[in-house]
Amino acid sequence: MAPVLERDLSSYPRSLNETSSDGKNIYQTEKKAPACPSAFEFGNSTTEDCLYIDLFVPKKAIEEKLALEIFLYFHGGAFLAGTNVVVGPNRGAIIASEQNIIVMSANYRFGVFGFMFSNSLQDRIAPEHGIKYNDNLPVSGNQGLMDQQMAMIWTRENCKYFGGNKEKITLGGMSAGAQSLHAHLVMDSSKELFQQAIAFSGPQGIPYYNAEEGELITEGIAYLTNCCEGPFVPGIQPRCNPNRPIDSDVIQCMKRKSTEEIQEAAWKLVQAAPLDNFQRLTMIAEPYSPIVGTGMLKEMPFFHFQKGEIHHKPIIIDVADNEGWKFVEPVMFGLPCDNNNSVCDESWDRLKSFLFSDDDNHKIDESGIYNCPADGSECLEKVDEFLTDFTWYCNMQKCLIDGISGLLPDYTGNPVANAQEGHVNWELFSVNKQWLDVGKNASKEFAMQTEDPRATACALWNTIDLYMTI
Incomplete structure (x- = not known):
């Protein structure tokens, strides 16, 4: 030094x-x-x-x-x-x-x-x-x-x-x-x-x-x-x-x-x-x-x-949205493509083949979450989604749910959806529920997955379970 x-x-x-x-x-x-x-x-x-x-x-x-x-x-x-x-x-x-x-x-x-x-x-x-x-x-x-x-x-x-x-x-x-x-x-x-x-x-x-x-x-x-x-x-x-x-x-x-x-x-x-x-x-x-x-x-x-x-x-x-955007260029840099019309698609496939096994790549492709659109220029947005989900959002959610807080925010349904004039139906909930449950042995039954906008993506990564390995 x-x-x-x-x-x-x-x-x-x-x-x-x-x-x-x-x-x-x-x-x-x-x-x-x-x-x-x-x-x-x-x-x-x-x-x-x-x-x-x-x-x-x-x-x-x-x-x-x-x-x-x-x-x-x-x-x-x-x-x-x-x-x-x-x-x-x-x-x-x-x-x-x-x-x-x-x-x-x-x-x-x-x-x-x-x-x-x-x-x-x-x-x-x-x-x-x-x-x-x-x-x-x-x-x-x-x-x-x-x-x-x-x-x-x-x-x-x-x-x-x-x-x-x-x-x-x-x-x-x-x-x-x-x-x-x-x-x-x-x-x-x-x-x-x-x-x-x-x-x-x-x-x-x-x-x-x-x-x-x-x-x-x-x-x-x-x-x-x-x-x-x-x-x-x-x-x-x-x-x-x-x-x-x-x-x-x-x-x-x-x-x-x-x-x-x-x-x-x-x-x-x-x-x-x-x-x-x-x-x-x-x-x-x-x-x-x-x-x-x-x-x-x-x-x-x-x-x-x-x-x-x-x-x-x-x-x-x-975790902020689009955190992966600044890293899209370096992770795609230097990956040669034979077809200039599909540079993003081919580079993305090459990056995935470097990072993941054939079996995991199949799961990723089958999910359709990160597949490049027909417009190749939009593929970079999918790379951003991948980097943000895998590197920031889903693994953070995983370790927090597992060890830090067994309870993340959960929402009742929309009370207006079944509304009648002069009456509003709230979804049922338990007023005796312990709303803050902290610790590595805490209950996870109210972890916010269904309302999470990235729940599908995180379910994929939880299934593949490659956190901290690549």
């Missing part, structure tokens, strides 16, 4: 008072923080010195020494890109003012910089902050999640200085930010750092790498940055010589590489590694993502959710 530079504050103007009353320097934060380097894109607007938090605080919180609730947000970006400035003044300041809360938005590392695993690359937050990890497993590969933990710790330790209440911290996240929240909701090391969470449309259907796969990816980066020797065979993932795997010397060599050299290697690795290396969507959608089987994250959040192993905190979890 390229070196993290010492924080250089020389470019920030000092306040009129050189020091505060306690003798510590005060810096005016008038410039937006730089973004962290993306996985592949190069540019001067990013730097590894990027771990900043933006604050939007109602003026009276400081003037009246209040202790307001805090909303700490983590951006999305498929663990490949993004920045905390998505919550700019036109959003953060307005929300803070209108809702009388403190809005915070934190940067964190992503891509190869945030999720590089190796048994020779052990990372942990300084012990004085009280964070403990499972020492029976390697604590590596989840630097991005540690950055988020450090943002929570900083918030808890410092919010009293800007009118915040450390016992009322709500985490928010969108897409990869929501995936991060799913992890924090099951990680023991994050349990005491926040009180509530709102996870906006985080996919539960993209399996993360395990430690062995993470080590292979790091070997590929090491080879492509000339930090280890090994045979390169076209079509086979680059890796170090098995007789000399990743060690401290290789790690030090990689740390001496520039940000751009690491980014270039990360890009080359994704291009060089055949898709069947890991036989799933991860290498397409999130080629650099959290690592399971580690001291931070034992297994996929999906399985923790499914077993009811989740912190007992108030949470809101949602």
Whole structure:
């Protein structure tokens, strides 16, 4: 991993008072923080010195020494890109003012910089902050999640200085930010750092790498940055010589590489590694993502959710429509077609043949849910439906029904349907029914399937039962 530079504050103007009353320097934060380097894109607007938090605080919180609730947000970006400035003044300041809360938005590392695993690359937050990890497993590969933990710790330790209440911290996240929240909701090391969470449309259907796969990816980066020797065979993932795997010397060599050299290697690795290396969507959608089987994250959040192993905190979890749309192009990219008039149809069939067995493909085709229409241009919409259903919606519903809440909303019939003048017939219901039934052993009899607009699609995926396998 390229070196993290010492924080250089020389470019920030000092306040009129050189020091505060306690003798510590005060810096005016008038410039937006730089973004962290993306996985592949190069540019001067990013730097590894990027771990900043933006604050939007109602003026009276400081003037009246209040202790307001805090909303700490983590951006999305498929663990490949993004920045905390998505919550700019036109959003953060307005929300803070209108809702009388403190809005915070934190940067964190992503891509190869945030999720590089190796048994020779052990990372942990300084012990004085009280964070403990499972020492029976390697604590590596989840630097991005540690950055988020450090943002929570900083918030808890410092919010009293800007009118915040450390016992009322709500985490928010969108897409990869929501995936991060799913992890924090099951990680023991994050349990005491926040009180509530709102996870906006985080996919539960993209399996993360395990430690062995993470080590292979790091070997590929090491080879492509000339930090280890090994045979390169076209079509086979680059890796170090098995007789000399990743060690401290290789790690030090990689740390001496520039940000751009690491980014270039990360890009080359994704291009060089055949898709069947890991036989799933991860290498397409999130080629650099959290690592399971580690001291931070034992297994996929999906399985923790499914077993009811989740912190007992108030949470809101949602899935937005058409989440798969942004991923349609990458999952269809590079799949050759013989007939230009049916590019979408043929590419879609090729993608399905890569992901599913012949038997499962037959079930998918027989359902007719994702069959391409006669107009080939509309086939992309079917790919979007597939990605949204399988990667976001249905697997999320599956793990929530199985482990978190045995009762989802259920609706009575339309009372107007059988109406007579002067009389309305309501459907029968039991007023004694327990409307909120929570826990892994909860009843499922009122799970909302019949009214669910994607019930048919989810029934298909529940039958095929490939969650967390591709």
